[in-house]
Amino acid sequence: MAKSANQKMKLLYILKILTEKTDENHCMSAQEIIADLKSYDISAERKSIYDDIECLTSFGYDIVHVKARTGGGYYLASREFELPELKLLVDAVQASRFITSKKSRELIAKIEKLAGPFEGKQLQRQVFVAGRVKTENESIYYNVDQIHKAIQDNSPITFTYLSWNIKKELQPRREGKKYQVSPWALTWQDENYYLIGYDDEEERIKHFRVDKMSRITELSDHKRKGMEAFREVDIAEYTNRTFGMFGGESEIVTLRLPGSMIGIILDRFGKEIGIRNLENEMVSVRVKAALSGQFYGWLTGLGNQVSITAPEYVKKEYMDFLQKIMENYK
Numbered sequence: 001m002a003k004s005a006n007q008k009m010k011l012l013y014i015l016k017i018l019t020e021k022t023d024e025n026h027c028m029s030a031q032e033i034i035a036d037l038k039s040y041d042i043s044a045e046r047k048s049i050y051d052d053i054e055c056l057t058s059f060g061y062d063i064v065h066v067k068a069r070t071g072g073g074y075y076l077a078s079r080e081f082e083l084p085e086l087k088l089l090v091d092a093v094q095a096s097r098f099i100t101s102k103k104s105r106e107l108i109a110k111i112e113k114l115a116g117p118f119e120g121k122q123l124q125r126q127v128f129v130a131g132r133v134k135t136e137n138e139s140i141y142y143n144v145d146q147i148h149k150a151i152q153d154n155s156p157i158t159f160t161y162l163s164w165n166i167k168k169e170l171q172p173r174r175e176g177k178k179y180q181v182s183p184w185a186l187t188w189q190d191e192n193y194y195l196i197g198y199d200d201e202e203e204r205i206k207h208f209r210v211d212k213m214s215r216i217t218e219l220s221d222h223k224r225k226g227m228e229a230f231r232e233v234d235i236a237e238y239t240n241r242t243f244g245m246f247g248g249e250s251e252i253v254t255l256r257l258p259g260s261m262i263g264i265i266l267d268r269f270g271k272e273i274g275i276r277n278l279e280n281e282m283v284s285v286r287v288k289a290a291l292s293g294q295f296y297g298w299l300t301g302l303g304n305q306v307s308i309t310a311p312e313y314v315k316k317e318y319m320d321f322l323q324k325i326m327e328n329y330k
Contacts, residue, residue, distance in 0.1 A: 004041040013040050014052050018063060018076040023116035027066050027073035076116075083119050086111055090123045097191035098140060098211055140193065140211045147183050147195055147210070150218045156182040156200060156225065160214045170212070178215075181208070182224035185235050189242075196235060198226025205229055205238075206247065240269055241289045248292030254310040257302070259283045264302065284309065296321040 006013065017036045022028050028036075030049040037044050044052075053074055057063050062078035081089075093099060093107045112123045150157045158178045162170040181197040188194070193210040205226065241250060255265070259281050265273065274286040289295050296318050299306060308315045 004043075006040050006042050010037065010042050010044065010048075011052055011055065013037060013042060014049070015056060015061065015076075018074060022073075022075035023119060024064075024075060024077060026116075027071065027075045029073040032073065079114065079116065081114050083115060086115050086119075086123055098188075098193050100140075103141065139214070143210050143213050143216055144186065144193060146216045146218065147186060151183050151185075153218065153220060154224050156180055156219045156222050157216055158219065159208075159216045161208060162212045162214055172214070179208070180219070181206070182226050184224070184226065184230050186210070187235060187239050189239050194239075196238065198224070198229055200225050205233060207242070236270070237288070241287075248290035248295065250288055251291055251311065251314060253287055253289050253291075253308060253314055255285050255287065255299075255306060256282060256309050257285070257306040261302070261305065268298075291317065293321065 014033060014037070017033060018028065021036070030046045033049055034044045034046070053063055053065070061076065063074055064077045065074055066072045089111050090108050093104050093111070096104075099107070108123065115123060147157065158180050160176060161173045161179055163173050165171050180200045181195070182200060183195055183197040185196045186193060187196060187207075194207045195210055195213070196205065196207045198204070199206045203225075242248070256278070257265070259277070262275065262283060262285070265285050265287065269287045269289075276284045278284055291314065299308070299318065300322070308318050
């Protein structure tokens with residue numbers, strides 16, 4: 001009897017069957033494996049299955065043989081990821097704002113395949129996050145890849161930068177004029193991917209949301225600029241002090257607040273900030289922040305127990321910020 005074209009791949013198909021249909025609670029006997037192989041047009045005998053399993057085990061696959069009168073057989077015991085790890089990955093994908101709904105479903109389907117056939121069903125769940133808005137830009141994954149390549153190649157890039165209009169459409173800024181930027185880092189802040197780079201035209205460090213970048217082109221015949229500027233920049237510090245990734249002049253700001261709220265400041269600015277104890281369980285902290293509406297809005301959200309004590313011009317800017325808000329309600 002002539003052998004099928006798949007016969008040479010019998011070992012691979014056995015591994016596929018064990019991966020997709022077995023776990024520690026679900027074994028397959030040699031006879032059941034033979035029956036499944038027939039669906040792939042592969043013939044096998046019981047003894048050859050024993051030899052194949054031994055071969056896979058010798059290669060390093062953790063295949064366990066359960067000896068029992070009923071319900072015995074083989075199962076694949078170890079996998080690349082444990083179920084709790086896969087659940088964490090699924091939760092992160094589902095909750096991530098910068099991943100589109102369509103891509104989230106595709107990625108979760110791929111993650112499910114890393115689990116056993118029965119454990120994979122536990123990954124088919126929704127993670128609900130209040131107010132979650134998913135990006136609509138399917139090209140973000142390719143954008144990230146192109147930016148990484150440009151960084152590795154030490155090349156600048158050009159791109160069109162988009163923004164929303166009142167028709168809920170993304171349209172090019174600057175009437176479609178392209179930006180030319182030397183990319184130096186990618187960072188994930190406030191659930192969005194950002195490119196931090198040196199704007200070749202304005203000759204300064206700027207950041208751009210990756211999902212709003214379009215038509216990225218690497219200028220492979222040019223070299224990146226801004227090396228000297230980035231030698232003086234701590235990317236982690238830059239990200240922490242730039243609220244909502246909106247730019248602003250940097251300043252050391254002194255805040256007065258209850259000691260019980262210090263965790264909020266540490267979460268935002270890190271452990272390198274200066275802290276001084278005051279009376280009545282109050283503390284004074286010095287933080288480096290980018291002065292912008294985002295910073296003042298964040299500060300307002302902390303309530304009336306937090307106040308700016310220095311510098312004076314920052315106090316005045318903050319008071320003007322609050323006054324302008326109040327004028328809207330007169």
